[in-house]
Amino acid sequence: MSASANNASSIDALIRKLAREELVDMVPYQSARRLFASGDNEQANSKTWLNANEAPGQGKYQLNSENINRYPDFQPQALLNAYSNYCKLSVKSILATRGADEGIELIIRSFCKAYQDSILICPPTYGMYAISAENHGADVIKVPLINTTEAKCQLDLEGLKAQVGKVKVVFLCSPGNPTGNTLPQAEIKAVIEMFKDSAMVVVDEAYYEYTSEDFSADQINTKLISTYDNVIVLRTLSKAFALAGLRCGFTLASEEVITLLSKVIAPYPVPAPIAEIASQALTNDLALMQTRVINANALRTELITWLEQQNWCCEVFPSDANFVLFRCNNLSEKDTVFNLLVENNILIRDQSKQLQLENCLRISLGSEAEISQLKQLLETLK
Ligand SMILES: *Cc1c(COP(=O)(O)O)cnc(C)c1O
Numbered sequence: 001m002s003a004s005a006n007n008a009s010s011i012d013a014l015i016r017k018l019a020r021e022e023l024v025d026m027v028p029y030q031s032a033r034r035l036f037a038s039g040d041n042e043q044a045n046s047k048t049w050l051n052a053n054e055a056p057g058q059g060k061y062q063l064n065s066e067n068i069n070r071y072p073d074f075q076p077q078a079l080l081n082a083y084s085n086y087c088k089l090s091v092k093s094i095l096a097t098r099g100a101d102e103g104i105e106l107i108i109r110s111f112c113k114a115y116q117d118s119i120l121i122c123p124p125t126y127g128m129y130a131i132s133a134e135n136h137g138a139d140v141i142k143v144p145l146i147n148t149t150e151a152k153c154q155l156d157l158e159g160l161k162a163q164v165g166k167v168k169v170v171f172l173c174s175p176g177n178p179t180g181n182t183l184p185q186a187e188i189k190a191v192i193e194m195f196k197d198s199a200m201v202v203v204d205e206a207y208y209e210y211t212s213e214d215f216s217a218d219q220i221n222t223k224l225i226s227t228y229d230n231v232i233v234l235r236t237l238s239k240a241f242a243l244a245g246l247r248c249g250f251t252l253a254s255e256e257v258i259t260l261l262s263k264v265i266a267p268y269p270v271p272a273p274i275a276e277i278a279s280q281a282l283t284n285d286l287a288l289m290q291t292r293v294i295n296a297n298a299l300r301t302e303l304i305t306w307l308e309q310q311n312w313c314c315e316v317f318p319s320d321a322n323f324v325l326f327r328c329n330n331l332s333e334k335d336t337v338f339n340l341l342v343e344n345n346i347l348i349r350d351q352s353k354q355l356q357l358e359n360c361l362r363i364s365l366g367s368e369a370e371i372s373q374l375k376q377l378l379e380t381l382k
Helices: 008-018 041-045 077-087 099-111 128-136 157-161 185-194 220-226 255-264 272-284 286-308 331-343 368-379
Strands: 094-097 118-121 139-142 169-173 200-204 231-236 249-252 313-316 323-328 360-364
Touching (some): 094 099, 099 231, 099 249, 118 128, 128 139, 169 185, 185 200, 220 231, 286 323, 323 331, 331 360, 331 368
Parallel strands (some): 118 139, 118 169, 169 200
Antiparallel strands (some): 231 249, 313 323
16 A cells, blocks of 8 residues: 655644644744744845844854864863853853753753743743743743833832742843843842742843943852852843854853753754854954944944934833834834835834833844934934
């Protein structure tokens, strides 16, 4: 008997029968690249990408493929040494991962029993915490950010206290994505204290470099790792280091937590060419990175001032990161702004579906030329 060629509907039926049912209808993370694929180089270069918080400018790196027939080390030594030097922690406190996103996933898989344990997030926040939890079968408890008399988008400490004992992992994002603000150090510390016997507290510092005057001296949250057992810090080369395409991030925690996460990660998690490029960036290009951050921060100040003067804009969020979030007066003006840019091949990110962010859009700080092109276009709306 010969097998008949398979067809889409029979595969679909088989998947529905065999797969974890909650995945079948799950919507994957709508990353900036899934919403607008970059396509081939020609297509990619014909668009202005201001939707994924990537830094502008190309890097130049040397690759040596001599040993490419060999598996790489589990954690390439040169890479760990370079990051250790940068973050001022011992190499034993560092796990290099496939982007900070893999760190998020590993933490959830290591601490949450599927269909039993929960994570806690403070929306509006980075989407991958909930997606990774959902993928794994962990529940998501939300304690939204609140506006206080002094500042917007702050932690609700009372609301967080009510969840002590009910969650295994708490995700704090500082500076927040998409909100942009840094959480006060005292509040981060209060949350760590609050959950010290019951949950890991993850401080996602994907935008760390944009907040820091002195990158190597200011490691405020990483220093907490030696004082509190339940602190994990996430970092990445995707933002200030302008290496989003590399997929390289770091999970920083006590040696014991790193040992645990190492049981869950893939056997050869860092491809050799990635380690090579990342090590070069972390040793030779720190000054370049610093200049990139200074430029982005200057551009941010200008963009915020400009946005505040536009009729269609009613609120600009303070930002310590390489992007600016703002609110339009209403849905139709939000769509007008977004669509005018898309029609002219400038892509920004619509954040209006997020909790509390009705009519909000986010602009990533590309180059000065890109931002001025965006302003010119939007000035026609007056
Ligand atoms: C971009 C981003 C990440 C993911 O970084 P990768 O290293 O590219 O996976 C994680 N957290 C936040 C808050 C981010 O904005």
